[in-house]
Structures are given as C-alpha cells and as structure tokens.
Amino acid sequence: MEPTVIWYTGLPGSGKTTLAESLNSILTEQGHPTVILDGDNIRKGLSSDLGFSDADRAENIRRVAEVAKLMAEAKLTVIVAMISPFDAERQMAREIMRGITFIETHINAPLAVCESRDPKGMYKKARSGKLKKFTGVDSIYEPPVSPELRVDTVKLSVEESTNIIVAYLKRAAFGGELA
Amino acid sequence: MEPTVIWYTGLPGSGKTTLAESLNSILTEQGHPTVILDGDNIRKGLSSDLGFSDADRAENIRRVAEVAKLMAEAKLTVIVAMISPFDAERQMAREIMRGITFIETHINAPLAVCESRDPKGMYKKARSGKLKKFTGVDSIYEPPVSPELRVDTVKLSVEESTNIIVAYLKRAAFGGELA
Numbered sequence: 001m002e003p004t005v006i007w008y009t010g011l012p013g014s015g016k017t018t019l020a021e022s023l024n025s026i027l028t029e030q031g032h033p034t035v036i037l038d039g040d041n042i043r044k045g046l047s048s049d050l051g052f053s054d055a056d057r058a059e060n061i062r063r064v065a066e067v068a069k070l071m072a073e074a075k076l077t078v079i080v081a082m083i084s085p086f087d088a089e090r091q092m093a094r095e096i097m098r099g100i101t102f103i104e105t106h107i108n109a110p111l112a113v114c115e116s117r118d119p120k121g122m123y124k125k126a127r128s129g130k131l132k133k134f135t136g137v138d139s140i141y142e143p144p145v146s147p148e149l150r151v152d153t154v155k156l157s158v159e160e161s162t163n164i165i166v167a168y169l170k171r172a173a174f175g176g177e178l179a
Numbered sequence: 180m181e182p183t184v185i186w187y188t189g190l191p192g193s194g195k196t197t198l199a200e201s202l203n204s205i206l207t208e209q210g211h212p213t214v215i216l217d218g219d220n221i222r223k224g225l226s227s228d229l230g231f232s233d234a235d236r237a238e239n240i241r242r243v244a245e246v247a248k249l250m251a252e253a254k255l256t257v258i259v260a261m262i263s264p265f266d267a268e269r270q271m272a273r274e275i276m277r278g279i280t281f282i283e284t285h286i287n288a289p290l291a292v293c294e295s296r297d298p299k300g301m302y303k304k305a306r307s308g309k310l311k312k313f314t315g316v317d318s319i320y321e322p323p324v325s326p327e328l329r330v331d332t333v334k335l336s337v338e339e340s341t342n343i344i345v346a347y348l349k350r351a352a353f354g355g356e357l358a
Binding site: 033034035037045046049059063066067069070071073074075076096 | 212213214216224225228238242245246248249250252253254255275
C-alpha cells in the first residue's frame with residue numbers, strides 16, 4: 001500500500017465528517033490502520049492558537065498537511081476532513097505531501113442544501129451575525145477545479161459515496177489489499 | 180496495549196535520536212506500529228515557522244505534544260526525541276496527553292560528554308558564537324526531577340539503555356504483547 005492521504009474538501013454541511021467516518025470504518029474493518037484529521041478537532045488542539053483570518057486559515061491547513069504527511073509516512077492511511085476553502089492552500093497541502101499519494105476529494109453539495117442540513121447550527125449563527133467569516137456565508141468557498149475525486153452528496157447516499165471513494169483507493173493506492 | 184508516548188528529553192548529544200531509532204527497531208520488528216517525532220525533523224516541517232525564543236520553544240513543544248496525542252490515539256506508539264529543556268513545557272506536554280500513557284525518559288549524560296560527542300557539530304558552532312540560544316551553552320537545560328525513567332548513556336551501551344526502556348514499556352503499557 002502506498003502512503004496515502006485522502007483530503008476531503010467541501011462546504012460546512014456537505015458531508016465531510018460523515019464520509020470520513022464511513023471510510024474509516026471500512027478501512028479499519030479490513031485491518032488498515034487509519035486516522036481521521038477533522039478540522040473541528042484540530043481547532044481544539046494543534047491549532048487552538050489560530051483564528052479565522054486568511055493567514056490563520058492558511059497556517060491551519062499547513063499544519064494539518066505537515067501532520068498528515070508524518071502520519072502517512074508512519075503507515076497510517078490519513079483521512080482529512082477540512083473545509084479548506086481556498087485552492088491555493090489545497091495546492092500548498094499537495095506540495096507539502098509530494099511523494100505521498102494525495103487524493104483531493106470534493107465533497108459536493110449546493111450551499112442551499114448544506115445550509116438546510118446545518119448539522120451543527122453554524123449557518124444559523126453565521127446568518128444571524130453571531131459568527132463571522134463563515135465559509136458559504138461571508139467567506140468564499142472555491143470548489144476544486146480538477147480534484148482526483150468529486151462525490152455529490154445530494155444525488156448519492158453515504159454508502160454510494162463511500163463506495164466510489166473505496167473504488168478509487170483500490171486503483172490509486174491499495175491494489176488487492178482492499179476488498 | 181495502552182496508547183503510549185515515550186518522551187525522550189536530554190541535552191544535545193545525549194543520545195536521544197540513537198535510542199529512539201533503537202527502540203523503534205525493536206517495536207517495529209515485533210509488529211507494533213511506531214513513529215519517531217524527532218525535534219530536528221519537526222523544525223523542518225510542522226514548526227518551520229518557529230524560532231528559538233522561549234515562547235517559540237514552548238509553542239514547538241505544544242505542537243509536538245498535540246501531534247503525539249493524535250498519533251497515540253490512532254494506535255501508533257510514539258517516540259518523541261526532543262531536547263525539551265524546560266520542566267514547565269514537559270509538564271504541559273504531560274497535561275495535553277492526559278489519558279495517554281506518558282513515559283518521560285531522561286536521556287542523561289554530562290554536558291562535557293555530550294559536547295565531546297557533538298554528533299552534528301552544533302556545540303562547536305554554539306561555542307564560536309555562530310549559533311545562539313543553544314541548550315547547554317547559552318540556554319539552560321533543566322533535568323527532570325522525577326521522570327518515569329532515566330538512562331545514563333555514559334555508563335550504559337545503546338543496547339543496555341534500550342533494554343531498560345523496553346522492560347519499562349512491558350510493565351507500563353504493553354504487558355505480554357512485548358517480548
């Protein structure tokens with residue numbers, strides 16, 4: 001198996017965390033040591049000193065990319081679930097992980113759908129002005145132009161989305177080691 | 180096996196990297212997924228934005244502790260090899276990793292011995308003034324008062340030192356899973 005980082009990018013509420021957990025289950029069941037780096041958790045620990053300015057967002061992405069690299073080199077399959085709204089930063093992450101199989105995966109759903117899901121009530125807070133610089137509301141999201149994968153979580157169920165990702169992983173990194 | 184972080188602290192040249200590699204070999208041979216977080220490598224990646232002021236040193240330790248925690252939670256046995264000269268920062272690392280087996284290990288050798296080894300020529304640079312804030316020369320090292328382990332790399336060979344650490348690991352974290 002190649003050292004691999006699967007990088008989920010998408011709007012808040014697009015399904016990144018759900019799909020990270022779903023993929024994690026499948027890989028773990030099959031005996032592949034796996035770790036999820038979730039944006040929200042990272043903000044509570046490694047990046048707890050950072051805010052949401054553009055510079056701080058970039059630094060947050062840089063740190064996660066460096067950690068993902070260390071983990072992939074230690075033979076964990078790394079699933080990153082981060083809004084990572086800017087193309088330049090995702091490009092930086094890819095650069096940092098040169099030599100590692102990097103699978104940028106756009107978890108795609110229209111803003112209106114993400115906002116109606118609002119799993120953590122964050123869109124509501126942002127619309128009411130209680131939360132500033134919230135991606136999709138008053139901070140932009142740049143969809144990746146040519147990611148390795150794009151899954152549409154409106155048309156596809158969690159299971160279908162996960163199957164697409166697993167099928168890609170088999171080809172790109174795992175070969176016969178993944179069923 | 181308990182999630183475990185073995186934290187090597189000691190002067191430059193005390194033997195941290197050598198003993199990290201030696202322990203890593205033994206754990207890996209026995210099928211235990213292991214990772215080394217080496218201070219010098221971390222400075223090239225995750226902490227490449229930090230200098231050597233007291234505040235930056237503390238931030239460096241904080242980041243490594245957060246990463247070590249994430250890795251231990253992902254079931255890697257983590258070997259940290261960092262000078263980590265200040266007691267307060269090692270205490271902070273311990274706090275961050277509450278709930279994880281934390282084995283502070285003092286890799287101990289007198290300054291004169293470390294300086295005569297000078298494996299990377301850093302003492303020489305520091306003595307000539309080319310390198311500032313170098314631990315042991317113009318920045319202090321606070322030896323841990325009550326670490327879980329202390330190994331004396333003047334009296335003991337690499338093999339003997341490693342055996343002491345492995346014996347401790349068996350009792351503290353691995354039980355019968357380590358021979």
